[in-house]
Amino acid sequence: MALFEAEMRLTGQLLPGERILWAGQPKQGIVFTRGDIYTTFFFLLWGGIPAFGLFSLPSDGPALFNLVAAPFIIIAVYMLVGRYFYDAWSRKLTFYAVTDRRVLMWNERGKGRFVALDRAHIGAVTLDGNREQGTILFGPEKEGLKFLGIANAGEVFDLVQRPLPAGR
Template identity: 30%
Template sequence: MSDSLTGQLLPHERVLWEGKPGTGIILRPVEAFLIPFSLLWGGFALFWNVSVWAIDGNGADLPFKLFGLPFLVAGLYITVGRFWLDMRIRGNLAYLVTDRRILICKRGRSSTSKSIDIKRLPALEFDERSDGTGTIRFGASGNWFNGGNFGIWQPTFDQTPQFIRIADVRAVYELIQKQAA
């Protein structure tokens, strides 16, 4: 365990499990909606900007040309940038189960940690894939389409604390259940 994680522990607290989220692109069921939407958005934004900037014969004013740039940037983010950012954030996450708490630690320039008392856990949601990896959510799933949850676009922005795509998720879930009892 790294020194930055050791500094998160309380006196006499024991680490029972330590892990990291899975790497690579995570595709969730909601992607069946998000990917086509992002391709349409990004495609139209690209078409708009190419039409306005490259075909300069239409005499468009500068404010009219600049109008489409934020839509192009948003299109780039929702089409490919969100996957890259999500992978980068997950690369800086570490998960701990101790005899007292659940810890989710983010390392990097803006280090943060979330701590949940293991004896006062909210509802646990457990999702296991056929390869044994999976996600444990510490709280009920919210509505992805409400205004306060940017987690629809990438799992690391979800407001509900979670262990994302960890290996041997069932064993970790059972360990947490045992400690919570």
């Protein structure tokens, strides 16, 4: 189903005569990474200290403290919980494809974002993770396109590495 949906979403972005060799989506649902442990501790402190002060002060305490503490607590709640739901929603709206000419990414968030890289000029291609579930990076790590958390990452990596058909 996800393969068919990804192909349908990206078909309108193809060049004349171009064909999809692989299509997919990032891993779905809430995903935790190694760096989340540090972010969690930081934002527990970020929001915990003002929350402690807010709830330990008498209810007739200084109103200014309430106004200053509220943004810290709101940001902490987003960073502790909300960002995972936003990330899952964003990945649900992201579709990837490898064609006989290009590597494509389409994200339907907001007005949409389409990225296409010519396979002949793609530069470095890196596989992070394992061949069953991983991330493929195209080009420089900070600037390039990423296929985040895709299934069968090794097969897609091998497909991208194959020489282009003659005349392309």
